[in-house]
Amino acid sequence: MAGSFFIIGMIILTQTVVGILGNFSLLCSYIVLHIMGYRLRSTDLILKHLIVANSLVLLCKGVPETMSIFGWKQIRSDFGCKLLFFLHRMGRGVSIGSICLLSVFQMITISPWNSRWAALKVIAPKYTVPSIFLCWILQMPVNVIFPIYITGKWSHNNITEERDYGCCSSTHTDQKNIKTRDALYAALLSSPDVLCLGLTLWAGGSMVLILYRHKQQVQHIRRTDASSRSSPESRATKTILLLGGTFVCFYTLSSIFQVLLALFVQPSWLFVNMTIIIAACFPSVSPFLLISRDSSVQRLYFAWERNAKSSTIMRKV
Numbered sequence: 001m002a003g004s005f006f007i008i009g010m011i012i013l014t015q016t017v018v019g020i021l022g023n024f025s026l027l028c029s030y031i032v033l034h035i036m037g038y039r040l041r042s043t044d045l046i047l048k049h050l051i052v053a054n055s056l057v058l059l060c061k062g063v064p065e066t067m068s069i070f071g072w073k074q075i076r077s078d079f080g081c082k083l084l085f086f087l088h089r090m091g092r093g094v095s096i097g098s099i100c101l102l103s104v105f106q107m108i109t110i111s112p113w114n115s116r117w118a119a120l121k122v123i124a125p126k127y128t129v130p131s132i133f134l135c136w137i138l139q140m141p142v143n144v145i146f147p148i149y150i151t152g153k154w155s156h157n158n159i160t161e162e163r164d165y166g167c168c169s170s171t172h173t174d175q176k177n178i179k180t181r182d183a184l185y186a187a188l189l190s191s192p193d194v195l196c197l198g199l200t201l202w203a204g205g206s207m208v209l210i211l212y213r214h215k216q217q218v219q220h221i222r223r224t225d226a227s228s229r230s231s232p233e234s235r236a237t238k239t240i241l242l243l244g245g246t247f248v249c250f251y252t253l254s255s256i257f258q259v260l261l262a263l264f265v266q267p268s269w270l271f272v273n274m275t276i277i278i279a280a281c282f283p284s285v286s287p288f289l290l291i292s293r294d295s296s297v298q299r300l301y302f303a304w305e306r307n308a309k310s311s312t313i314m315r316k317v
Contacts, residue, residue, distance in 0.1 A: 012276065026291055046098050065273070090143055093193070096196045099196070101132065102243070106240045200247070207241060208241065211238075242293065254275070
């Protein structure tokens with residue numbers, strides 16, 4: 001059992017450290033590009049908030065869980081558990097909303113001028129900032145219900161039923177109508193996520209259809225440069241499709257584990273931590289997907305590498 005504790009702890013620790021470093025480096029890259037005068041797209045601002053939301057998920061879940069598994073200083077107060085759980089849910093909700101906004105805005109951006117979305121192509125960038133703030137604001141009332149039932153695992157309150165969530169747990173002091181109430185809460189809390197997931201799938205399907213039609217239209221062009229190089233809009237669309245597809249896969253798998261976790265009154269320690277690991281996969285992987293696909297960020301990294309090599313050579317000389 002000690003070996004299982006160590007392996008699970010190392011996986012969560014690696015996920016958290018690598019994910020936080022990846023998100024932090026990507027956020028710094030966007031900030032440096034902005035300072036250097038790089039013209040930001042409307043989707044770049046959404047990506048920054050996605051990075052912040054992913055970092056919030058990793059910090060508020062990965063760090064306390066790692067501390068709990070390795071027996072370091074643990075969260076013993078109810079307030080600490082309530083706050084971390086609320087921030088984790090906020091970050092998760094904003095991450096889902098950001099992916100939805102990215103997909104919808106990019107679908108509007110690449111839609112042809114003769115489509116029904118042509119009128120939105122001009123005004124959509126003006127609503128980027130309000131949409132992002134609305135995404136954060138709406139998550140507050142939706143997730144405020146979680147801290148009510150979250151408590152520290154070392155709390156001495158009178159508890160008739162306790163459900164383990166890793167470093168924290170949820171409590172029920174009244175067993176009457178628990179299943180009905182939990183079902184209502186689950187339906188209420190999952191409805192925004194289901195809506196965002198549906199919009200993401202719809203926007204992703206629309207982008208695939210637009211790209212396919214565009215490819216069909218340019219097939220008659222025989223010039224090598226036109227056929228071998230894709231436009232910046234096409235590359236950005238493929239990046240967002242890759243990001244959205246990765247999100248949908250990990251989110252679906254995480255949702256299945258979350259539902260199973262809610263069905264068990266006393267889930268096993270391994271199942272609880274597997275749910276935590278799967279939920280942290282997308283926040284850990286997404287910054288590296290963006291780095292590998294964003295040519296501006298890659299050029300910035302290559303410039304840093306060349307400068308570092310030049311400085312090393314000059315010191316040796």
